[in-house]
Amino acid sequence: QKEVEQDPGPLSVPEGAIVSLNCTYSNSAFQYFMWYRQYSRKGPELLMYTYSSGNKEDGRFTAQVDKSSKYISLFIRDSQPSDSATYLCAMSRSEGNKLVFGAGTILRVKS
């Protein structure tokens, strides 16, 4: 069993839809949770960074962490074609420690 599970998709939605991306994990020691966006043939770009459980909002993006269920989510409101990319969840046990990545979910937003 992988430490971090993420559905690779692809997930295809119409423009304007609300997108929900999720990861589950098995290691309860993870404390720091991140979402990265990666365009084709580019390096990952940090989108959201959260510590422990709770919600965090930044513009059209909301990150949720439920440590009791070992489940994290990223919501994208009013999705745009420019949001089409691979979204990677990542987590670590301590701040600055090495990251464990999910497989990435391919998102396609159709105009």
Add this chain to the structure above:
Amino acid sequence: GAVVSQHPSRVICKSGTSVKIECRSLDFQATTMFWYRQFPKQSLMLMATSNEGSKATYEQGVEKDKFLINHASLTLSTLTVTSAHPEDSSFYICSARGGGVAGGAISDTQYFGPGTRLTVL
């Protein structure tokens, strides 16, 4: 702030040659740099962690004599793929972590470079 660059962005070389990839943190000092490789449609696989001025720590299964890492300064780390072979063809990505990111952004998380695509013929 928190910009990381890589050079070259892509390289094609013959089998048996060595290739050096540079990773630079442009606006902050990176106490730690990480090197990853990524195969098509797969996630990032951590290869090694390097701290400035000390030897790199390699992940299990990564040959340290084949993938030489040097973290000579707080803004530069290099990965040298020695005697490259076609199976080394991949997308190599570095990330940098350091305190005091310019502009007061998140300190102590990883910021990624744009990646280097290596093709070994």
